[in-house]
Amino acid sequence: MTVPPAPSPAGGAGAAVPDAPGAPAARPRAAVMEDVAARAGVSAMTVSRVLNSPEKVRPETRARVLAAMRELDYRPNSAARVLVTGRSRVLGVVSFDTTLYGPASTLYGIERAARRAEHTVSIASLSSLTRRSVQDGVERLRAQSVEGIVVIVPHRSAAEGLRGLPPDFPAVVVGAGDDLPVPVAAVDHRAGAARVTRHLLSLGHATVHHVAGPGDWIDASERVAGWRAVLEAAGRPVPEPLPGDWSARSGYEQGRLLAADPEVTAVFAANDPMALGLLRALREAGRRVPEEVSVAGFDDVPEAPFFAPPLTSVRQPFGEVGRHAFQLLMDRIAGVQGAPRRTVEPELVVRESTAARPG
Amino acid sequence: MTVPPAPSPAGGAGAAVPDAPGAPAARPRAAVMEDVAARAGVSAMTVSRVLNSPEKVRPETRARVLAAMRELDYRPNSAARVLVTGRSRVLGVVSFDTTLYGPASTLYGIERAARRAEHTVSIASLSSLTRRSVQDGVERLRAQSVEGIVVIVPHRSAAEGLRGLPPDFPAVVVGAGDDLPVPVAAVDHRAGAARVTRHLLSLGHATVHHVAGPGDWIDASERVAGWRAVLEAAGRPVPEPLPGDWSARSGYEQGRLLAADPEVTAVFAANDPMALGLLRALREAGRRVPEEVSVAGFDDVPEAPFFAPPLTSVRQPFGEVGRHAFQLLMDRIAGVQGAPRRTVEPELVVRESTAARPG
């Protein structure tokens, strides 16, 4: 590819043409704006304009410049541009474990939204859930000159870690508490939990047991709150929620306890992996689902329809949350004040793991 | 030019002290090196040295400078630094769907390794698997001045999309074919598939059926190859592999076909979600696992031990692969030539979904 090496004897200048015909060439320095300008016979400023406000350049000139860019395989130096404009078009995402379905999906949604808006995403994952660790993650990203940050850490530590942030630094939180001075994009976990609990009650169950997520995760406590509210409103006994850690294993362990209690006819697990563990424990204990015990989860992971039995769950629109988070962040960067909250409703998906109460 | 607009009547200096006591303060411009220098009573160069080669600055001076930094909440402008040094300490990761367990885990491994080496990670996900799309992802990252790129796209399109890359651009591929001119970090899928196939044969099965991943995914074809090789070496019939798309649904659909065939006593699914679908199909068809049919998966997702029954699978050390990818990339950036290949062996994890052949 690429046209002749020498731009011109007159325009001499020529810094670096990619593939010199002669020798093996010791890494020809990448073309810069000046090189393009020389080749197109214009000034560097015109090249810059072609990039940033093409309508201000006569079509003919523009074409010459674009051709020169192509020929030299020119790519703008983002560092220089950021230095002078102060805008990096990069945003940071702080997350805990991007291996979990929820965070991974949200991250994915953010990234897609960012891509559409011609931004890129840098990530910082945390090795622990402490105030310090969150601060550190934010710091790592700020050091990279990101324009703003999305924090996907639905954990108390996020709120704490964010307190120190300068109030004008653009940050958005996904799914965290309501006492924060930053915009929040969230799923209404409380409504989702309420919905699934009501569903179970409507099937005739006297009450619903709950295997909760870790208490310091905000999602987890919201789900507990939604579940509890429905039980209380219905005047049903509220069993002590059993603590889990989101893992299938913890669901399994709590499931063994629950399976031993013949009173238990309906269990709501705070996420799908725990529900899966629960299903295994019940099966091992010889308690049939849903004939003897109904089980519901939360998240609606893609595999939920294939559990044994297919799992009733609450579908979280992670992609949408990601988009909202991105949009809130862009608004914030654009100078919109305040701490708005965009909440989306999750959807109950009823499958075969829940059924009428036995007897 | 330069030098303080108002260095000091006293120690006054102050370009931008974060919290001016007076008015609401219209966003006090962030402190720059010159501000720190003024406050510490040194030149900007000394401030720079404190950051980059502290041993060249007398401890006393260094302490003054550090104090000034803290007082001004100074943070170096990365764009300026990148502009002048040419090094960004950012690397890019191109991935397809970071929602899938494998890519997500690998990304996570890379990010952890990068963090330890004080690098950050930018991501670019692809909306489709085509040569163009991969090129585009790479391009987006290059435009951000990343120092190198890891491509987690174990798909034919990755190889194609990478061909156009300048040979000296640092790039590393995770788990893709061996005809690439770039370093590769991979799991030995072939060995893993062979291992699980041998395991099934050793249980007395006459042959092993296979639900494969999409043919254009390199992992998928490697697994087919490993499975096929073992069957052929053992002189067993090689059934036509059934095509899946990695999803539980596709495993389910192929499982319905397999369940209808009484000859089928052992099935190896190319990943765990498909194995899960398979399990459901067999269950629905009344074929018991493992008594009548043995099922094995690949990946060993954290939930696999809680499937019904707990799934025999092949554990992929994604974290290790991520670390290798990062290391290869760093070597490459440091100038190491060649296209080395770091392969890790996956491990067979036997659980209850596989058992001796019936009868």
Add this chain to the structure above:
DNA sequence: CCGCCGCGCGTTAGCGCAAACATCGAGGCC
């Protein structure tokens, strides 16, 4: 007592780009 060395710090220059202003020619207007 002179010259040399090297430590510790300062000065200069320039990375690549875009904002702000300058320039220049072609019309339009009365």
Add this chain to the structure above:
DNA sequence: GGCCTCGATGTTTGCGCTAACGCGCGGCGG
């Protein structure tokens, strides 16, 4: 037809930082 406008391009400047070199001063050998 002089003057003003306006569109298209050029020139200057500086974003914040670090590489490269310069300089003064104290110590040390002869």
